[in-house]
Amino acid sequence: MSTGPAVRRGPSIVVAGGGTAGHIEPALALADAVVRRRPDARITALGTERGLDTALIPARGYPLELIPPVPMPRKPSGDLLRLPVRVREAVMRVREVLDRVEADVVVGFGGYVALPAYLGARGRVPVVVHEANARAGLANKVGARFAELVAVAVGGSGLPGEQVVGMPLRRSITGLDRRALRAQARQWFGLPPHGPVLLVFGGSQGARTLNEAVAAALPRLLGAGIAVLHAHGRNGTPAPPARGYVATPYIERMDLAYAAADAVLGRCGMTTVAEITAVGLPAVYVPLPHGNGEQALNAAPVVAAGGGLLVDDAELTGERAAAELVPLLTDPGRLAAMGRAARSSGHADAADRLAHLVLDIAGHPGLPPGQDLWRADTRPRRTGPDPWLQS
Missing domain, CATH: 3.40.50.2000 (Glycogen Phosphorylase B;)
Structure with missing residues (x-):
């Protein structure tokens, strides 16, 4: 039956x-x-x-x-x-x-x-x-x-x-509306409500070069009206306290960090590159100096599309960081164009x-x-x- x-x-x-x-x-x-x-x-x-x-x-x-x-x-x-x-x-x-x-x-x-x-x-x-x-x-x-x-x-x-x-x-990144969350995100981190913000993070590995470069470049960044949100790592050293500089060992809410920022200085592991391009942020990528060179290759399509810049770890001094970041973050038209290019190069x-x-x-x-x-x-x-x- x-x-x-x-x-x-x-x-x-x-x-x-x-x-x-x-x-x-x-x-x-x-x-x-x-x-x-x-x-x-x-x-x-x-x-x-x-x-x-x-x-x-x-x-x-x-x-x-x-x-x-x-x-x-x-x-x-x-x-x-x-x-x-x-x-x-x-x-x-x-x-x-x-x-x-x-x-x-x-x-x-x-x-x-x-x-x-x-x-x-x-x-x-x-x-x-x-x-x-x-x-x-x-x-x-x-x-x-x-x-x-x-x-x-x-x-x-x-x-x-x-x-x-x-x-x-994750959906919290791919569906992120940076503009809608901007005010809330800046209040969350204690950042100024207006003016450009640089987000700096290096992950659990290799943050020392970034930390030292940010500390050396900080006077020029702050002098140009650029606030800095700096995740220096659990074992890393932040720059000395200053108005407009927010340091934290680790960022739990990366969605809010991306919403608060106008550009990124960081490494180029594939997840990092994918998230930054998904939210449409321009970035200065600094590949880890060891391994098989894969980090530079991860960022290559974004850089070729005009959505990012690539700086070797050995070349990232405070002077170089300021030379790349100050002109970028004080040029709204360039920021917008690089952000669009970054988004178009991602998936x-x-x-x-x-x-x-x-x-x-x-x-x-x-x-x-x-x-x-x-x-x-x-x-x-x-x-x-x-x-x-x-x-």
């Missing part, structure tokens, strides 16, 4: 982006975008007890499944000899999770959580790789070999078949683009408002270029 049509369950999406905020935030931004498109979606995040996973992921309302960490040794050591055993343990744990949540797709964002996620999903569940930086890390290089989709924040990652979608960002809709692609691969495309979420999906799997990526 017929019992009626089977009820189709919602999509089950597993995201793997643990460890650092740079891996976790885009994973959570994607999760938010998926749920906006498919309220019936079930999101599961993979992470470890290391890093920020246990603090950030549950706070956003998503279940966290812990797997054994698999850090990649940088030098020959005993950890390198134990690596195969650790990988095998983590992969088995990933497979247990995938089976239990009936995963439709695994989306990885790099880092030591992504590698076992890719290996555990291989041959079982479709894999989507997202690479945030201009140069791909080891985990994503492995995952890209068998991924159904390789999405990147900027082109030239070296991963096969890359498609540029941008960096998924504020990256989270929605990626959500569209992920749901398509999962076989659960997002449906228009008001349409039955439980209808059977008969659309064939996309095999050609996606129209979202041609715009």
